[in-house]
Amino acid sequence: MDTCNKISKFLQKSGYECRVMGVPKTIDNDLFGTDHCPGFASAAKYIATTTMEVYLDARVYDTGMICVIEVMGRHAGWLTAATRLANEKGCGPDLIYLPEVPFDVDKMVEDVIRIYEKNRKVIVAVSEGVHTKEGLFISEIGAGDDVAVDSFGHKQLGGTALVLADILKKATGAKVRGIELSLMQRCASHCASQTDIDESFMAGQTAVIKALEGLTDYMIGFERVPGKNYKCEIDLIPLDEVANTEKKVPRDWINPAGNFVTEDFVDYALPLIQNETCQQIVDGLPRFAKLKKIFVQKP
Amino acid sequence: MDTCNKISKFLQKSGYECRVMGVPKTIDNDLFGTDHCPGFASAAKYIATTTMEVYLDARVYDTGMICVIEVMGRHAGWLTAATRLANEKGCGPDLIYLPEVPFDVDKMVEDVIRIYEKNRKVIVAVSEGVHTKEGLFISEIGAGDDVAVDSFGHKQLGGTALVLADILKKATGAKVRGIELSLMQRCASHCASQTDIDESFMAGQTAVIKALEGLTDYMIGFERVPGKNYKCEIDLIPLDEVANTEKKVPRDWINPAGNFVTEDFVDYALPLIQNETCQQIVDGLPRFAKLKKIFVQKP
Numbered sequence: 150m151d152t153c154n155k156i157s158k159f160l161q162k163s164g165y166e167c168r169v170m171g172v173p174k175t176i177d178n179d180l181f182g183t184d185h186c187p188g189f190a191s192a193a194k195y196i197a198t199t200t201m202e203v204y205l206d207a208r209v210y211d212t213g214m215i216c217v218i219e220v221m222g223r224h225a226g227w228l229t230a231a232t233r234l235a236n237e238k239g240c241g242p243d244l245i246y247l248p249e250v251p252f253d254v255d256k257m258v259e260d261v262i263r264i265y266e267k268n269r270k271v272i273v274a275v276s277e278g279v280h281t282k283e284g285l286f287i288s289e290i291g292a293g294d295d296v297a298v299d300s301f302g303h304k305q306l307g308g309t310a311l312v313l314a315d316i317l318k319k320a321t322g323a324k325v326r327g328i329e330l331s332l333m334q335r336c337a338s339h340c341a342s343q344t345d346i347d348e349s350f351m352a353g354q355t356a357v358i359k360a361l362e363g364l365t366d367y368m369i370g371f372e373r374v375p376g377k378n379y380k381c382e383i384d385l386i387p388l389d390e391v392a393n394t395e396k397k398v399p400r401d402w403i404n405p406a407g408n409f410v411t412e413d414f415v416d417y418a419l420p421l422i423q424n425e426t427c428q429q430i431v432d433g434l435p436r437f438a439k440l441k442k443i444f445v446q447k448p
Numbered sequence: 449m450d451t452c453n454k455i456s457k458f459l460q461k462s463g464y465e466c467r468v469m470g471v472p473k474t475i476d477n478d479l480f481g482t483d484h485c486p487g488f489a490s491a492a493k494y495i496a497t498t499t500m501e502v503y504l505d506a507r508v509y510d511t512g513m514i515c516v517i518e519v520m521g522r523h524a525g526w527l528t529a530a531t532r533l534a535n536e537k538g539c540g541p542d543l544i545y546l547p548e549v550p551f552d553v554d555k556m557v558e559d560v561i562r563i564y565e566k567n568r569k570v571i572v573a574v575s576e577g578v579h580t581k582e583g584l585f586i587s588e589i590g591a592g593d594d595v596a597v598d599s600f601g602h603k604q605l606g607g608t609a610l611v612l613a614d615i616l617k618k619a620t621g622a623k624v625r626g627i628e629l630s631l632m633q634r635c636a637s638h639c640a641s642q643t644d645i646d647e648s649f650m651a652g653q654t655a656v657i658k659a660l661e662g663l664t665d666y667m668i669g670f671e672r673v674p675g676k677n678y679k680c681e682i683d684l685i686p687l688d689e690v691a692n693t694e695k696k697v698p699r700d701w702i703n704p705a706g707n708f709v710t711e712d713f714v715d716y717a718l719p720l721i722q723n724e725t726c727q728q729i730v731d732g733l734p735r736f737a738k739l740k741k742i743f744v745q746k747p
Contacts, residue, residue, distance in 0.1 A: 206635035
C-alpha cells in the first residue's frame with residue numbers, strides 16, 4: 150500500500166494522469182483500516198486444519214511427544230492465532246505465542262514442562278516473529294549476526310521451530326518435533342475458504358469500478374456489519390492512512406500470561422474460514438487456471 | 449509385519465490358540481509382496497498436490513528461487529517419487545533424488561546450477577533418506593555423530609532440506625528455501641485418496657473374515673489386475689515372506705542419471721490417488737470420527 154501511495158504521488162507530481170487503487174492481499178492480515186485482508190482466511194483455514202491433523206497424529210502412539218508448529222508472521226500474530234480455531238474442535242494447541250507479547254524462553258520451557266508432566270503431549274504454536282523483550286528473534290539466538298536480509302531490508306526469519314525444539318529436547322528429554330508450515334500456509338489453495346475467495350473477487354472488482362468512476366488513492370477495505378450473522382461491506386480508506394501502519398492482534402485477545410488466545414479471536418476469525426471451494430480436480434490433482442497471452446492486433 | 453510374525457510364532461510355541469493376520473499400513477509403501485500399501489496413496493496425493501502449489505508459489509515473483517522439498521522415506525523413495533505426479537500437470541520438480549541411488553552432493557549442485565541458469569527457478573524433491581555412496585545421510589554431513597536414534601534403533605532423520613538449502617545458497621547466491629513436508633504428509637486427511645480409503649477398508653475387512661475362517665500368519669496384500677483400467681484384488685502373503693524385506697523403487701523407474709523418475713512410476717501411482725473423499729466439514733473445519741468407550745455389562 151505504501152508502494153501504491155508512492156507511485157500515485159509520483160505520477161501526480163509528474164503530471165501523468167493515472168488513478169491508483171490499492172487492492173489488499175496479504176495472508177499476514179496486518180493492514181490498517183480494514184477488518185481483515187484477502188488471503189488471510191484461506192491461510193487460517195489451512196493452518197487450523199493442519200493443526201487439528203498434527204494434534205491427532207501426535208496421539209497415535211502413547212509415548213510422550215512435544216510438537217512446535219511455526220507459523221508465518223513477522224510482527225503480527227494473526228496467522229499463529231489461527232491455530233486457536235482448532236481448539237474449538239478439541240484438537241488445538243496447548244500454548245500459543247504471538248509476536249505481540251515479548252517472548253521469554255525460560256517461561257515457555259516452564260509452560261511446556263507443566264503441560265507435558267500432566268498430559269505427555271504438548272502442541273505449541275509459535276509465530277516466526279516472536280522475540281525477547283530485548284528484541285532478539287528466536288532464530289537469532291543460535292545464529293548470532295549471521296541472519297540473511299530480504300529485499301525490503303527485513304531480516305529473513307525461519308528456524309524458530311527448530312531452535313525451540315532443540316531447547317525443549319534438552320530441557321525435557323522428550324521426543325520433540327519442530328514443524329515449519331513454510332510456503333504451504335500461503336499456497337495451499339486446495340484448502341481455501343470460499344468466503345475469502347468471494348471477498349477477494351469483490352475487492353478487485355470494486356477497485357476497478359471505483360477507478361473507472363474517477364476515484365484514486367484509496368485502498369479497498371472490508372467493514373464488518375454488526376450483528377449475529379457475518380457480513381462484510383466494502384470501505385474505501387485513503388492510502389495515506391494505510392501506508393506503513395501495521396495492525397496487530399489486540400493485546401486483550403491474548404490471555405494475560407501471553408501464551409494463549411481468547412474467544413474474541415475465534416468470534417473474529419471463525420466466520421472468515423467458512424465454506425469450501427469446489428476446486429476442480431483432474432486425475433486426482435488440482436486444475437489451476439492458466440492465463441494465456443492473447444495477441445490482439447491494433448486496428 | 450515382523451512383529452505380527454513374532455507374536456504368532458510365540459503364541460504357537462506357547463500353545464495359545466490365536467490367529468494373527470497382518471493388515472498393512474504404511475505411507476512408506478515399502479512392504480514386500482503387495483502392489484502397494486494402504487496409506488501410501490493418500491500421502492502421495494497430498495505430496496503431489498503440495499508440490500504443484502509450491503511450484504506455483506515459487507513463480508509469483510520474477511526473482512530467482514530454488515526450493516528443496518524434503519519428503520519422508522528412510523530407505524525407499526516411493527513418497528519422494530510421488531512429487532513426479534505433479535509433472536503430469538506441468539507443475540512438478542526439476543530434480544528428484546531417491547535413496548535407491550547413491551547421492552552425490554557435488555553432482556546435485558551441478559544439476560541445480562545448470563537448471564537455475566536456464567530457468568531461474570528450480571524445484572528439487574529429495575528423500576530424507578538420501579545418502580552418499582559411503583552411506584552418510586545428508587543430515588549427518590553437518591551433524592557428525594550427534595544424530596538421535598528412535599526406539600527401533602533407526603537414526604532419526606530430518607534436516608536434509610535445510611542442509612542442502614544451505615549448501616545451495618552458498619554455491620549459487622540465490623534465494624533458496626528448504627521445505628520439510630514433516631508430519632503433514634502422513635496426517636493430511638483433508639487431502640486423502642478415496643481409492644486408498646476404500647482399499648484400506650477392504651484390507652481390514654478381509655483380514656477379519658479370513659481369521660474367522662481359520663487362517664493365520666498371513667498379510668493382506670493387493671494384487672493389481674492386468675489391463676487398461678485400474679483394479680486391485682486381495683492377495684494373502686505368508687508373514688514369513690514379508691517380514692523384514694523392504695520393497696524399493698525399481699532402479700529402472702529412475703532415470704540413468706539418478707535425478708528423476710520415469711513414466712513407469714506415473715503409470716503405477718496415478719491410479720492410486722484418484723477420487724476425493726467427501727470429508728465432513730463442520731464450521732469450516734474437518735469433523736473427525738471419535739470412538740467412544742462403551743461399557744457392556746457381562747451377563
